[in-house]
Structure formats: C-alpha cells, structure tokens
Amino acid sequence: MKTPPLRRLPATSHLLSLESALRKGSITEAGKELCLTQSAISKQLSQLETHLGVQLVQRTPNGVLPTAAGKQYLEKITPLLIALEDATMALKTAPGRGQHLRLCVAPSFASFWLLPKLSRFQQQHPEILVHITTQTGIPDLTAAGFDVAIVNAIPIDQRYNRDTFLSVNAYAVYAPSLVPSIADKPLQAYDLASLPLLHQTTLPNAWLEYFDAAGIHTQDAVHGPRYSTLALGLQAAIAGLGCALLPDYVTEQPINEGQLRRVSHPAYQVPTPYSLVYARQQHDQPAITTFKDWLLREARQEATDKPFHSTRPGGVNVKPTPDSS
Template sequence: MIAPRRFLPSIASLRALEALDRLGSASAVAEELALTQSAISRQLQTLETQMGVSLIQRSRKRLTLTQAARDYVTDIRPALHQIAQASMRLQVPQTGGALNLAILPAFGMRWLMPRLPEFARVHPEVTINMATRLQPFNFAAEPFDAAIHFGTGVWPGADRLLLKHEQMLPVCAPDLLLGRPTGDPAALLQLPLLHIQTRPHAWQDWFAQKGIDSPGAVPGTLYDQFSAIIQAALHGLGVALLPDYLAEQDLAMGRLIAPFGPAVEMDGAYYLVWPQDKSRHAPLTLFRDWLATQAQPEDLLPR
C-alpha cells in the first residue's frame, strides 16, 4: 500500500526545495525551473503546510533552508533522480534495456568513448546513459547501475573489473624547453610543475620511482581536472604529469613532447565497479563482458 497523501508532496514542490538547497537563492531556482519567484515561494509554503514543519527561513527577501529541510532534501534527492530516470526509460523505448553509467570525464572521453562504437555495433539493443562524476559516491544514493572510477579496487558492497593501470609521464609544450637540457628527470625540479587535484602526491611518487630526492611536497600550480591541466601544458605554463592515454593524441601531433622518459606505472587503476545486487542486470552483464575484452590484463608485465 502506498503511503497516505499527506506523506506524498507534489513533485513540483519537492523540486523547488531541492533546487533551493543546491542553488542557494530563490532567483536561481526560478530561473532553473522557468517559474516566477512568487510561484516558487507558493510551492514551498504549500510543502510546509502539508508537512506541518517549518522548512524555510525568510529574512530580507532571502530564503534559506532549515536544518530539518536540508536533512529532508538529502533523503529525497535520490528518489527524485530515480523518478527522472524511470520516466526517461518509459519515454525512450529500449528493447535491450538501459545501463546507467557514471564515468570520470577525462577517462570516459579519451579511453571509453573511442571504444563504444564497437559495443553499439555488437549490442545495438542496449542503451547506455552516462553522467560524469569526479568523486567516489554511494550507489545507494545515486541511480547508477555501474561506474568507471579510479582507485585501488576496493569499493564496499561492490564488485569490480580492472580496466587499466595508471601509467604517467611528464609532458610539456616544446617551447618550454628551448635552451634547457632535456632527458634528465632531475631537471624537472627546476621547471614549473603542474599538479592535478585528484593525484596530490603524483609528482613525489614519480620522482621517487626515478630515484630522485625531492624536497618533500613538490611546489607547483594546482588544477581540478585533467582537461584544464592539459590546456595549461599546451600553453607553456609548465610540465604536466599525465596518464599516457590522455597524452598520446597531443604527443602524436607534436603539440606536446615527452623528453623525460617513457610512462611509469603508478599506484591506482581504472575500474568498472558495480553494486553486487546489480550483478545480474542484463545490460550490465553484456557491457561488462564486452568491456573485459578491452581491458588490460590483471597482472601487467613488466611491473
């Protein structure tokens, strides 16, 4: 039996509350939902009346959520995602089912996307819906059947398939090294180095593998995504330590050079990860079996 109506607010009012929590202002909510601010205010008032709980703090024409409302949004947000996903599947016929997949933006674009046409050719009946996520997340809180993520392969309550070990090499624009010695990895300590936020110790680990003593934390500028650090390297702002799959295209076209040796295997790898209760989901099974043919062997040699 479905719960009584008083426990089932309208989707419109829940969307308004969720958007206010995420965006922080009624004007931004009104713009996103294509409504007036007064309409947003009425929806929130209706929700408060129905729930019998104060959800909004109103001061100087600014709306903020109470702690109870923030906790409520945390609980309902996954449900709103699930309703949206179910509605999309209902409206878009999918004879072979759908796979909702979270991907890392850089790995997804450069490694996965070039391979997907083959999967589409072999399994045209399966629809893959993708969304990017930079940080690990809880499958119970997000409507994904699987995720492609970077890590050590440990994800509680989930199984995994190794896709690719992390192999990194320093690259830079050719002009950055004009008049400078090349080939000696230690010379990098005298150059501006670019850091990626998700790999804070990458340069330290790379120097250690080369047998080079670095003075503790390696100084340099910090970027939050590989797309940004690649652009910085292309424009001569410094040397970037990149995964080999991200550098190969620019290296082949001569926009970047790698004069400090071949790629070095680092800690961590890319995995397909899925909740154990989704293991028999038919689209996931087809995708997982196909992806295994594209993956790197579990034991990479030489190590």
C-alpha cells in the same frame, strides 16, 4: 489489479519543488533550476505540506532545511522521481525497448579514454543506452540517481562493489617550446629536475616518487602549479608551462602531432587504478554486468595493441587489472 488512489497523491510538480529546494538548500536556487519564481516554489511547498498535514521544510535566514519528517519523505520519494524520469526518457529515446545505464565518470577520463571507445559498446549492445554525467570523486550513487561510476579512488562506503579494470602508468611529457635551445635533443629524466614541473592536485607526490624511481635527488620535486584535472595539466604542458606526468591515452594525439614529447622512462605508476563502482544489491543487474565486461575487454585490447614497456620489470603504460573487490 488495484487502481492507485491517485486523489491521495500530491502533484508531481510539488514533489520536484521539494526535492530541488532541499537538495540546494534554497528556494531561490530551486526556482532557478525549475524555471519558476521564488513565490511559486514557496506556494507549492506550502500546498504540499497542507496536503500531507505535516511540516516538511524549515525556513532559516540562510535557506531551507528539511524537518525530520521532510528528510524521511525526501529519502522515499527521490528514487521514485528518478524512476519516473528514467521511464519517461526510455519511452522518448527508445520506445518499447532497451535498458538504461546512468554513468558518472571523471571529465578527463570520459573525454580521453571512454568516449573514443563507446561507439563499439553501442554497436555491440544497442539495447543499452548509456547516459553520462561527469563529476570528480565518488558520488553517492543512490542519492544522485546513478547506476554506476568510474573512479580512480578507493571507495570506503561498504554499500558499493568495486571492480578494477585499468591500471595506468604516466610518463613525463613536455612541449618543445619549453626548451627551445635544445628542441631537437630528446630529454632524459635527469634533465627534467631543472625544469618547471606541473602537478595534479590528486597526486601531489607524483614527481617526487618519479625522481626517486629514477635515482635522482631534487628538492624542487614538490614545487610548481597544481591542476585539478588531466585535461588542464595537458593544456598547460602543451602551452609550455612545464613538464607534466600524464598517461598515454591523454597525450597520444599531441605527441603524434608534435605538440609534446615524451620521456620514455621511468614510468610513474598511478597508485589508484580505475574501477567501476556500483551498489552491492545491483551486482547481477544485466546492464551493469554487460558494461563491466566490456570495460575489461577494452582495457585488455588496449594493452595488447599498445605494449610500451617501461624500465620497471613488467611495466607497461596501460594495463588491465583482473582483480576486484
């Protein structure tokens, strides 16, 4: 086997400084991330440019930008740095065995649905370590170093496969303190039209569609505060700030504890189901296939264990979806 010409390679620390500075667009911010001074980062970048004989970074009054050569070099070295980190973590966390799956998922879905179930995956597949990072939206898997992402948005990037595993219905919930004068009386859909409504930022028309499905006309369906995550909407509802449309996997515990009450119908079907997204060239990667199959089984099992039918024909609060694209 040919010995790598290590003397031609730059120091890893210099490469990390380059990656951080260009990703953040700032030498100062790169120093904060790497626990180095600004002058140390600048020195490492200059040494790297001298070593390679080409300018990589363009310094501007507002920060740093890559030159054409710097952008091309960064695209080449970033996957290598990620692979080096993966190999290091694999050795430290599971010496001599195992696969690693780097997962990106929305914070609320991770907290309320995925993490309570993940111990079963670990028991069934101890050879796979799942590393979780939370983020909303669809990440750039390659640039961010993720193998897979769980999203409830439709990716338009043709580089990705999308396997849908979970469709979700949301139900109106409210705190008894919101209506203290009739706290013992279960509310119906028509009662909600006169109460404050809490909205999800990603579903601005949810309440309007909810009342349309119930045959209720109200001009206040789009009014009210908006929250960026399900967790924030849940806490706002528990605090008695208004009614929220939330799925059962988020509200089950506070309903059981008496903090919230649910209006059983109609159900609001969230238009974008949850899907597992990954790069097309990784469709046969064993850890991804194993995790995908497990997600589908968990979704099916949950639908079997908790069949809650809505007023819509065939509607259930949480149901798996076999289709993929």
